[in-house]
Each structure stands twice: as C-alpha cells, then as structure tokens.
Amino acid sequence: MRILEIREQNVPLQSNIRNSVVDFSQMTCSVIAIITDVIREGKPVIGYGFNSIGRYAVSSTLRDRLIPRIMQADPESLLDSGGKNLDPFKIWDITMKNEKQGGNGDRAHAVGAVDMAVWDTVAKVEGVPLWKLLSDRFNNGQYDEQVFTYAAGGYYYPGKGLEALKNEMKSYLDRGYTAVKIKIGGATLDEDLKRIEAVMEVVGSGNTLAVDANGRFDLEKALAYGKALSPYHLMWYEEAGDPLDYQLYATLSEHYTGPMATGENLFSLQEARNLIRYGGMRPDRDFLQFDCGLSYGLVEYLRILDMLERHGWSRRRCIPHGGHQMCLNIAAGLQIGGNECYPDVLKPFGGFADHIPVDNGYIRLPDIPGIGFEAKNDVYAVLKQVAGQ
Incomplete structure (x- = not known):
C-alpha cells in the first residue's frame, strides 16, 4: 500500500x-x-x-x-x-x-x-465503518447503535427577533431533536434571558436547553449570568469564560450548581488535563466538549479519554463540539455521551447522513466503509472536488 x-x-x-x-x-x-x-x-x-x-x-x-x-x-x-x-x-x-x-x-x-x-x-x-473499526480495536467490540445528538443554533442574526428564534427551535423539534442549544453573551443579560424564556416556551423545560457564551465573559459577568441562569435548570452553561482561564471555571463551579460545559477550545492532552486538574469541573454533572478535529485528531483524543478515566470521569460525560461525522463515529464506536449537530448552519460540514433522520433525539450511522462522508451529498461534493474526482 x-x-x-x-x-x-x-x-x-x-x-x-x-x-x-x-x-x-x-x-x-x-x-x-x-x-x-x-x-x-x-x-x-x-x-x-x-x-x-x-x-x-x-x-x-x-x-x-x-x-x-x-x-x-x-x-x-x-x-x-x-x-x-x-x-x-x-x-x-x-x-x-x-x-x-x-x-x-x-x-x-x-x-x-x-x-x-x-x-x-x-x-x-x-x-468497515469507522465506528465499527473503533469498537473492535479500542472498545472490546462494544458500540452504541444510536447516538444522542442535540441541535445547536440560536445564533445572532441581524433583525432576528424572538419569534424567529422560536420558529427555529420548533423546526428542530419537528426534525426529531429533543434538546437544543442557543448562544448568549452577544446581547445584554436581560435580552438573553428573554431569548432563553422564549425558547423554553417551545422546548418545555430547561433541562433540554443549553446555552453557550463562547468564552465571552470575565469572572464577574460569568457569575452574574450564572446567578441569573440558575432558576432555569438548564442542560448546561457552556464556555462562560476564556477556555484557558481554569480559575474562572473553578470559581464559577463553586457558585453555579447546574451543569457546566467546556473543552472545545482546548487543543491537546495537556490542556485537557489541566482543565481536569485545575478547572473545578465536576464529573457527576459537567460535560467535556473536546473536538478531535481541532485537537490533534483521534490519536490524541484516545489519550484524552484514557486520562479522563484515570481521573474518575466517565466517557459518557464527553459530548464533542463540531457537529461532524468524525466525532459521531467516535461517539458510537467508543460509547461516549453524544454529539453536537448544526442542522442549518456551518454548511456543508455540519450534519450527518442525508438518509438517516434524527429519531427522538438520537441518530444512527450509515453502514458504509469509512467515516460516512459519501452519505452526505453536500459535503461529499466538496470532498470529491478536492480529490479531483
């Protein structure tokens, strides 16, 4: 070869x-x-x-x-x-x-x-499909036939009001998702709370709604948002501050009792390990979002999973960022907690196989060799062009 x-x-x-x-x-x-x-x-x-x-x-x-x-x-x-x-x-x-x-x-x-x-x-x-190869090589032949996924959206658009936000969330529920995520921190706290309440009217409860600040806040604002978010009992409060400010997360964890999430902007085993050592993340409730596509690939991700287990973390607390098919294969083959999805944005790379619908918040994988790009027409068209096919 x-x-x-x-x-x-x-x-x-x-x-x-x-x-x-x-x-x-x-x-x-x-x-x-x-x-x-x-x-x-x-x-x-x-x-x-x-x-x-x-x-x-x-x-x-x-x-x-x-x-x-x-x-x-x-x-x-x-x-x-x-x-x-x-x-x-x-x-x-x-x-x-x-x-x-x-x-x-x-x-x-x-x-x-x-x-x-x-x-x-x-x-x-x-x-063989990648999920099957990973299952056989690294997980004693065990795998998940379907993977939990949530719809990430709720971005800020010019002129986008509450009704448009609610309609976006309704469209995700109509497509089989049971949990959603929206952005915060790009508006005032009062405005963001109105956005959260509008989405909760659609999804029904806070435990199916996550919010993501994209590292925007300093400690004072992270704590202020945490205090305001607590009554909603959200699925998680994501990336409140700079991803490398472990003290901020450790302090926030002392005040915000709900689940937190971070990790998508940590790019190595060493950075992930420092988060676990110094970031105050709690293995009984928090979520880790390391994305192999941003952090030296699956080879490094396997090392991160090993480190997490040695520190008492379950793989099920890992729900990678990125919404792409590589992390979906990892989620199935290595039995981690799930995978993000971008149903309507960040095209063509977000999303999964065209012919497999989301069913009650879960997605199955195509039974084709490799990662499965060939089952997603818009991304495969780009990939073939790069290969000169």
Missing part, C-alpha cells in the same frame, strides 16, 4: 451567523484528500478529512510542513505491522516530527485534519 498524493484545499463555510465573539461569514476550512494505490470496486481508496468547524483553514501549516513530512517519509514507515494498511499512530508521530511541545493552536487543527483523513482511509481499506 502506498499514499500517492495528499491534497489540501481552503474551503469557505456557508454561514452569515455570529456568536458573542465571532462572525462566521469569513470563516474557512482546510479539506484533506489522501489518495492511495488501493483499489476498491474499481476506484482508488481516498480518505477525507477537515479541521472541524469554527476555526480558519490551516493551509500553510499543512502544505509547508505536515504533508511534506508524510510524503517524504519511507512509505513502509507509514504502514501497520501487516503492511497492508496505514498506521494512524505512526503517521501521527511522523507528522509531529521536529515540532516543539506547546503552542497548541492552528497546528493542532492541521494535524486533526490529516488524522481524520488517515482514519477514513484505514476504515475504507478495511471495508
């Missing part, structure tokens, strides 16, 4: 939304295609990946450093012990060769994109 070529392309997201910090209208994404000499059904096996959702493309890092390292390596050094498939762990080590520790930012997203494409390739060569 040989890798013939690795291609990268900068692709824009199709969104005009904003949260409390970021305008997504200029957001881009790096898409990877690994083209191999393995033939299945008369066509070469091609593995696809991207650097998740909500961070910019990392073209320079990929083209100037990471991809050349893989392509210049001894081809045998990329293979597993049988010599018939890629070894994601060996490729991860080669990709990270001559990289300093720390500085976990855009590099983590670039490695995550490559890692995703490698795992897609491996599962396709094996001829």
Whole structure:
C-alpha cells in the first residue's frame, strides 16, 4: 500500500451567523484528500478529512510542513505491522516530527485534519465503518447503535427577533431533536434571558436547553449570568469564560450548581488535563466538549479519554463540539455521551447522513466503509472536488 498524493484545499463555510465573539461569514476550512494505490470496486481508496468547524483553514501549516513530512517519509514507515494498511499512530508521530511541545493552536487543527483523513482511509481499506473499526480495536467490540445528538443554533442574526428564534427551535423539534442549544453573551443579560424564556416556551423545560457564551465573559459577568441562569435548570452553561482561564471555571463551579460545559477550545492532552486538574469541573454533572478535529485528531483524543478515566470521569460525560461525522463515529464506536449537530448552519460540514433522520433525539450511522462522508451529498461534493474526482 502506498499514499500517492495528499491534497489540501481552503474551503469557505456557508454561514452569515455570529456568536458573542465571532462572525462566521469569513470563516474557512482546510479539506484533506489522501489518495492511495488501493483499489476498491474499481476506484482508488481516498480518505477525507477537515479541521472541524469554527476555526480558519490551516493551509500553510499543512502544505509547508505536515504533508511534506508524510510524503517524504519511507512509505513502509507509514504502514501497520501487516503492511497492508496505514498506521494512524505512526503517521501521527511522523507528522509531529521536529515540532516543539506547546503552542497548541492552528497546528493542532492541521494535524486533526490529516488524522481524520488517515482514519477514513484505514476504515475504507478495511471495508468497515469507522465506528465499527473503533469498537473492535479500542472498545472490546462494544458500540452504541444510536447516538444522542442535540441541535445547536440560536445564533445572532441581524433583525432576528424572538419569534424567529422560536420558529427555529420548533423546526428542530419537528426534525426529531429533543434538546437544543442557543448562544448568549452577544446581547445584554436581560435580552438573553428573554431569548432563553422564549425558547423554553417551545422546548418545555430547561433541562433540554443549553446555552453557550463562547468564552465571552470575565469572572464577574460569568457569575452574574450564572446567578441569573440558575432558576432555569438548564442542560448546561457552556464556555462562560476564556477556555484557558481554569480559575474562572473553578470559581464559577463553586457558585453555579447546574451543569457546566467546556473543552472545545482546548487543543491537546495537556490542556485537557489541566482543565481536569485545575478547572473545578465536576464529573457527576459537567460535560467535556473536546473536538478531535481541532485537537490533534483521534490519536490524541484516545489519550484524552484514557486520562479522563484515570481521573474518575466517565466517557459518557464527553459530548464533542463540531457537529461532524468524525466525532459521531467516535461517539458510537467508543460509547461516549453524544454529539453536537448544526442542522442549518456551518454548511456543508455540519450534519450527518442525508438518509438517516434524527429519531427522538438520537441518530444512527450509515453502514458504509469509512467515516460516512459519501452519505452526505453536500459535503461529499466538496470532498470529491478536492480529490479531483
């Protein structure tokens, strides 16, 4: 087996939304295609990946450093012990060769994109869905046939009022979701409370509504919001402050008794471990949202899961950010807590297989080799273009 070529392309997201910090209208994404000499059904096996959702493309890092390292390596050094498939762990080590520790930012997203494409390739060569491969290799053959998912939306749009917000939430319930998430922090506290109450009129209770501040608040404002949110008994209060301000989270956890969530903007095992050590996160109620597409890929995510279990955390407390199919496979094959979904925004990368509906808050996975991109027409059209197909 040989890798013939690795291609990268900068692709824009199709969104005009904003949260409390970021305008997504200029957001881009790096898409990877690994083209191999393995033939299945008369066509070469091609593995696809991207650097998740909500961070910019990392073209320079990929083209100037990471991809050349893989392509210049001894081809045998990329293979597993049988010599018939890629070894994601060996490729991860080669990709990270001559990289300093720390500085976990855009590099983590670039490695995550490559890692995703490698795992897609491996599962396709094996001829099995990725969730099945993960179950067999890392979870004693156990897996979840369906995965909990919630609809992430409630962004700020120009001129979007409460009725439009309620209609958006109604549309998610009509499509089978039972839990939703909206943004806070991009308006005043009073305005955000009115938005929360409007959504609760639709979903019926706070325990099916999460709110996300996208790291906007300092400690004083995080505490003020926490006090105001407490009576609603929300599903969780997400990313109140800067993701690396562990003291803020530790202090907030002493005052806010409801579930908190964070982790999507932590990009390595070390950062995740510091959150667990110093961030006051509570394994009986809080949620961890590490996204492999942003944090060095599944190879690193497996290390994070091992660390969490050694610190007394259940995998079920992990519900990754990103709303993409890679994390969905991880959720099923490794039996973590669920997966986010963006039904209407951040296209084409958000969402799951076209032919599988959400049923009472749960989603099944397609039974096709790889991650399952080929079952989602809008994203597959982009991926094929990158591969020159």
